[in-house]
Amino acid sequence: MVLAEIEAAEKRIRPYILTTPLVESRELSRLTGGKVLLKLESEQHTGSFKARGSLNKILSLSEREKSQGVITASTGNHALGFARALEIGSANGSVYLPENASQAKIKALEYYDVELLFHGKDSLSAEMHAREQARQQKKVWVSPYNDPKVIGGQGTIGIELMEGCDQLDQVLVTIGGGGLISGIGSWLKSKRPRTRIIGCQPANAPEMTMSLEAGRIIGLDQPMETLSDGSAGGIEEGSITFPICQEVVDDSILVSEEEIAKAIKFMAMTHHKIVEGAAGVAVASLLKHPDRFKDQTVAIIICGSNISFEKFLETVVVN
Numbered sequence: 001m002v003l004a005e006i007e008a009a010e011k012r013i014r015p016y017i018l019t020t021p022l023v024e025s026r027e028l029s030r031l032t033g034g035k036v037l038l039k040l041e042s043e044q045h046t047g048s049f050k051a052r053g054s055l056n057k058i059l060s061l062s063e064r065e066k067s068q069g070v071i072t073a074s075t076g077n078h079a080l081g082f083a084r085a086l087e088i089g090s091a092n093g094s095v096y097l098p099e100n101a102s103q104a105k106i107k108a109l110e111y112y113d114v115e116l117l118f119h120g121k122d123s124l125s126a127e128m129h130a131r132e133q134a135r136q137q138k139k140v141w142v143s144p145y146n147d148p149k150v151i152g153g154q155g156t157i158g159i160e161l162m163e164g165c166d167q168l169d170q171v172l173v174t175i176g177g178g179g180l181i182s183g184i185g186s187w188l189k190s191k192r193p194r195t196r197i198i199g200c201q202p203a204n205a206p207e208m209t210m211s212l213e214a215g216r217i218i219g220l221d222q223p224m225e226t227l228s229d230g231s232a233g234g235i236e237e238g239s240i241t242f243p244i245c246q247e248v249v250d251d252s253i254l255v256s257e258e259e260i261a262k263a264i265k266f267m268a269m270t271h272h273k274i275v276e277g278a279a280g281v282a283v284a285s286l287l288k289h290p291d292r293f294k295d296q297t298v299a300i301i302i303c304g305s306n307i308s309f310e311k312f313l314e315t316v317v318v319n
Contacts, residue, residue: 002186002244005152009056010159016088017052017156020044022164022299027270028286034296036286037165039157041303042275047108048230048304049154049180050074050081050144056153057142058085066091069139073097073130075123076105077230077304078144083112093142096130098122102229104308122223123176123233145179146239155183161299162188168195169296172253174281174303175199175208176231178241184301185248196250200285202226202260202277207234208245209252217242227260227277227315230304253285260284264307265316276307 021040028036041049058070070093072082079095086093094115097106101118109116119129127144134141143150161168161184171188173181185197201209204224211218219234226232235242255263260277263284267273275283279302286293286300307315 001148002151002155002182003190005148006155006158006183006187009052009149009152010156012059013052013055013153013156016055018044019160022161025271031290032286032293032296032298034293034298036293037297037299038271039161039299039301041157041301042273042279042305046077046080046084047306048077048081049157049301050077051084052081052156053150053153053179054078054081054142055085055088057147057149058082058089058091060149061089061091061140065140069093069137070142071096071130071134071139072142072144073123073127074144075229075232076102077306080105080108080306082142083109083114086114087112096126096133098126102306102308105306108306124219127233127236145177145241146236148240151179151183151241153183154180155187157301158184158187162191165297165299167297168192168299170196170198170293170298172198172200172282172285172298172300174228174231174278174301175201175245176233176278177235177239178208178245180301180303181249182241182244186244189248197248198285199245199249199252200282201231201252201254202228202281203254203256205232206254209254211235211242212245212249212252227257227264228281230276230278230306231281253289255281255284255288259288261315261318263287264312268316273302274305274307274312275302276304279303279305
C-alpha cells in the first residue's frame with residue numbers, strides 16, 4: 001500500500017515541489033572516513049519536507065471533500081505545507097497549533113489564507129482536539145503523519161535519494177510521529193533492503209524510540225521542552241506509522257539538547273545553513289557516534305530550516 005502511494009504521490013506532486021539538493025559534507029565525511037551526504041529538505045518550499053505529504057493529501061481530495069472544509073494540527077511545518085497545499089488545491093482549511101508553537105512558524109503562516117486556531121500545550125493535545133473538531137464539523141481531517149497519502153508524499157524523498165546516489169549504507173532520519181521515516185524507509189527497503197534506516201530523536205522527546213523498544217505505543221505524561229519542536233509530541237494510538245517503523249527502522253539514536261544545539265551551530269559555521277532543531281537531531285546523531293558510520297556512504301535528512309531568528313542566535317552564541 002505504501003509503495004503504491006509513494007509512486008502515485010511522485011506523479012501527483014512533482015510539478016509543485018523541488019528536487020532538493022543532495023550534497024556531500026566533506027567535514028562529516030572526513031570524520032567518518034566515508035561519504036556523508038546532506039539531503040537538504042531545508043531548501044524545500046515552506047522550508048521543510050512537510051510540503052510533500054500535505055500536498056499529496058490535498059491534491060487527492062475530491063471536489064466534494066474540499067467543499068466540506070479541511071482541518072489539520074501542527075507545531076508549524078506541517079501547517080505551512082498544508083497552507084500551501086490548500087492554495088495549490090483551491091481548498092479552504094483550518095490549522096490547530098499548540099499554544100507554545102514557534103513564533104517563526106506562526107508568522108510564516110500569516111502569509112497564507114488559512115485559519116489559525118490554538119489548543120493545548122503540546123502537539124498531541126492539539127492533534128486530538130483538531131481531529132475531534134473535524135469529526136463534529138464533518139470536515140476532512142488531515143493528519144500530520146497518520147495517513148497513507150501523507151506518508152506517500154514524504155516517501156518521494158526516498159525516490160530522490162536513490163536517483164542522487166548509487167549506494168546508501170545508512171540513512172539518518174529524525175522521527176516525530178513517524179511519517180517521514182515511514183515513507184523514506186519503506187521506499188528504500190523495497191529497493192535496497194541492505195540500507196540501514198536510523199531513527200534519530202531528542203532524549204527529551206523519545207516517544208517513538210521508547211515505543212519501538214516496548215513493542216507498543218508509549219506516551220510521556222510530562223513531555224519536556226526540546227529544541228526539536230518539529231519532532232516533539234506523542235504518537236496517536238493506532239497510528240499506521242508505528243507498525244511501519246517496526247519494519248523499517250533498524251536502530252535508534254537519542255541526543256541531548258546540548259548536542260542538538262552544537263549540531264545547529266555546526267551547520268551554520270561549516271555549511272552556512274540555518275537549520276531547525278529537528279534537522280539538528282539527525283546531524284547530532286552522526287556527530288555523537290561517528291564510529292557507527294565508519295567508511296560508509298551515509299545520507300542525513302536535513303528536514304527543515306524553520307527556526308526563529310532569536311532562538312537560532314541564542315543557540316549558536318551560547319553553544
